[in-house]
Amino acid sequence: MKLNVKNLGLDDVALEIDSTPTTVDELAEETKEQVDKLHKEAEKIEEVTEDEKDAPRLDLVDVMGSEERNAKALDILEKERMLQVERENEWKKEKKSKRMKRFIKTSILVFVVAVLFLAWYSGYRIPxxxxxxxxxxxxxxxxxxxxxxxxxxx
The missing domain is CATH 1.20.5 (Single alpha-helices involved in coiled-coils or other helix-helix interfaces)
Incomplete structure (x- = not known):
């Protein structure tokens, strides 16, 4: 290990540790650690490739070209479209129902106010x-x- 000294000011001194190996033994030890890491990574890669050999494979041509699969997908899409149409119709019914209820409530309020106004205008004293x-x-x-x-x- 080698220490480098830098002069940063009049009295300031900073020490830096140089981590590069200087002896042959340190170089050999570092090289051995790197080789061990590479062997471990190679074993992991080999395990993955062995697992992939045992896994079943799908032929994309069979899956994508299947008429049954396409027919089922079209059926599902048609059902979803029909459900969407039903949801739209329900939403329209609810909107119409709310509009009708609001109209009835407003009509009743206007009728009551009109009757009270006409009674007051004709001189009737409301008790x-x-x-x-x-x-x-x-x-x-x-x-x-x-x-x-x-x-x-x-």
């Missing part, structure tokens, strides 16, 4: 307790004061 009227007038007045105060700076 609402006076406490409610006072409470609603108080809410209105406080909201009115808050809005006008905000815009006038009071």
């Amino acid at each position: 609402i307790p006076d406490e409610w009227v006072v409470h609603i007038q108080g809410i209105y007045q406080s909201a009115y004061d808050a809005v006008t105060g905000y815009f006038t700076g009071n």
Whole structure:
């Protein structure tokens, strides 16, 4: 092992360890380790190739050219297409049903508001307790004061 000294400044000294082998024994030992690693990798590769010899092989021409396989694939695709059409039809039915329910609810609300408006317009006093009227007038007045105060700076 050899130590190299570098002068990095006036008083700063850094030591670096040179890891290159200098003796014949160290060189031989390093070479032997590399050879052992290569032998281990070669054994792993041989094991894989031996395992592949025992594995069954598929002939791609038989698989891809099979009429039965193509027919089954077409059947599966046709079934999927039919399921997609059914899902679309169900979605359209649900959408139509929701639209109809929303229309009915809106119609009922508009009818009730129209009847109340016409009754009020014709002079009919809707029997609402006076406490409610006072409470609603108080809410209105406080909201009115808050809005006008905000815009006038009071």
